[in-house]
Amino acid sequence: MKIKIIDLDDLGNGLTKIDNKVCFVKRGLVGEVLDIDLRKEKKSYCDANIKKIIEASSNRVVPLCKYYDQCGGCNFLHTSFEIERKFKEDKSYRFLKACHGFYKTKELRYRNKVTFHVLNGEIGYYEEKTNSLVKIDYCYLLEDKINQVLKIFLENKDSYFNGQIVIRVNYLEETLVIIDGFYRKIMKIKESSLVDNLINNDQVLKGKSYFLENILGYQFKVSYKSFFQVNRLGLEAIFKILKEFLEDKNINIALDLYSGTSVLGVLTSKYAKLVLSVEVNKLATNDAKENRRLNKINNLKVINGKVEDYIDSFKNIDLVIVDPARRGLDKKTIDYLKIIKAKYLIYIACSMDSLKRDLVFLEDIYQNKKIYLVDMFPRTNKVECVCLLNLR
Numbered sequence: 147m148k149i150k151i152i153d154l155d156d157l158g159n160g161l162t163k164i165d166n167k168v169c170f171v172k173r174g175l176v177g178e179v180l181d182i183d184l185r186k187e188k189k190s191y192c193d194a195n196i197k198k199i200i201e202a203s204s205n206r207v208v209p210l211c212k213y214y215d216q217c218g219g220c221n222f223l224h225t226s227f228e229i230e231r232k233f234k235e236d237k238s239y240r241f242l243k244a245c246h247g248f249y250k251t252k253e254l255r256y257r258n259k260v261t262f263h264v265l266n267g268e269i270g271y272y273e274e275k276t277n278s279l280v281k282i283d284y285c286y287l288l289e290d291k292i293n294q295v296l297k298i299f300l301e302n303k304d305s306y307f308n309g310q311i312v313i314r315v316n317y318l319e320e321t322l323v324i325i326d327g328f329y330r331k332i333m334k335i336k337e338s339s340l341v342d343n344l345i346n347n348d349q350v351l352k353g354k355s356y357f358l359e360n361i362l363g364y365q366f367k368v369s370y371k372s373f374f375q376v377n378r379l380g381l382e383a384i385f386k387i388l389k390e391f392l393e394d395k396n397i398n399i400a401l402d403l404y405s406g407t408s409v410l411g412v413l414t415s416k417y418a419k420l421v422l423s424v425e426v427n428k429l430a431t432n433d434a435k436e437n438r439r440l441n442k443i444n445n446l447k448v449i450n451g452k453v454e455d456y457i458d459s460f461k462n463i464d465l466v467i468v469d470p471a472r473r474g475l476d477k478k479t480i481d482y483l484k485i486i487k488a489k490y491l492i493y494i495a496c497s498m499d500s501l502k503r504d505l506v507f508l509e510d511i512y513q514n515k516k517i518y519l520v521d522m523f524p525r526t527n528k529v530e531c532v533c534l535l536n537l538r
């Protein structure tokens with residue numbers, strides 16, 4: 147079937163209309179004339195794949211990666227970075243009615259952490275929206291050191307191994323490898339000079355269970371199961387945005403909710419008399435206490451627990467920072483944010499969809515919204531949003 151792509155959808159796929167029904171064409175680009183195969187047909191929409199490109203867009207490029215057709219990791223390797231950036235900015239205007247800045251990071255080799263799935267010894271990523279394994283021997287999104295460690299695993303396959311391999315790398319290029327499952331060649335990994343820290347089924351086999359990170363001169367201990375932003379330059383950009391916003395504010399008490407290792411709490415402690423961090427992961431809260439010491443801070447209190455279990459106990463708060471997981475905020479937390487009425491709210495979101503939904507509930511008490519996009523996940527359709535709000 148011959149169609150013409152008229153726009154991009156919210157995931158960066160091509161969009162067209164067939165008999166007034168919306169059709170999403172995987173990796174179609176605006177202006178392209180394509181021969182398509184329908185993959186799924188529903189009452190109100192259909193999904194399609196490109197069978198043949200009849201007229202290609204001048205923005206189409208040959209994907210750098212040989213796995214691009216099957217792998218669910220990247221979404222924009224078939225086009226230029228400028229098109230990807232425009233998609234992210236346009237989506238911000240569509241979803242959030244604003245975009246006050248776009249912070250570029252690195253187009254490739256930016257990820258400091260990867261999770262590989264292992265099936266009968268074969269290592270790879272899952273195909274988009276499925277659990278089928280796409281075998282990988284190199285990924286352009288990963289920092290070089292991670293690809294080097296992956297190579298050791300590929301040279302030491304164990305066809306009985308089913309599990310997961312996480313490889314992390316810090317600013318000093320030290321590695322931390324976490325293997326879940328029974329892997330018979332683990333000694334080969336342990337012996338490798340490329341592996342500094344190795345944890346198997348929660349037991350340290352080499353080095354330590356954590357390493358240090360450094361962002362703009364601040365030191366952070368990050369344990370093997372603690373969250374840390376996957377793109378260091380992206381976190382630096384968040385720091386810069388927050389610093390600029392907080393510089394002239396007179397803050398007594400600040401909340402750092404969903405705080406991980408309290409990276410944002412540590413930063414904010416310079417601009418507030420007291421900061422309270424709340425984080426559910428015990429390891430991360432222990433790291434946060436150490437991060438307080440590493441950065442010589444004495445006005446940061448760290449609470450281990452769920453935000454929704456503590457949110458009703460906070461009073462006289464000037465600033466709230468929320469940085470929740472992809473699903474966004476729960477109803478109770480939103481309801482209490484409206485009672486707490488902090489003078490300033492900073493919402494950091496890795497999902498623009500969740501941010502859009504939550505802002506609808508908050509807009510009757512917050513105004514002067516400023517939206518900054520931080521390109522935390524280049525070549526994918528995801529972008530980190532930093533939203534700055536003032537109380538009405």
Ligand SMILES: C[S@@+](CC[C@H](N)C(=O)[O-])C[C@H]1O[C@@H](n2cnc3c(N)ncnc32)[C@H](O)[C@@H]1O
Binds near residue numbers: 403409424425426453
């Ligand atoms: C996106 S990370 C942000 C961490 C931190 N702000 C940073 O930039 O490194 C979200 C964090 O929220 C934590 N988390 C998830 N659900 C939570 C909850 N209900 N209460 C408290 N923390 C939660 C996760 O463990 C994770 O560390």
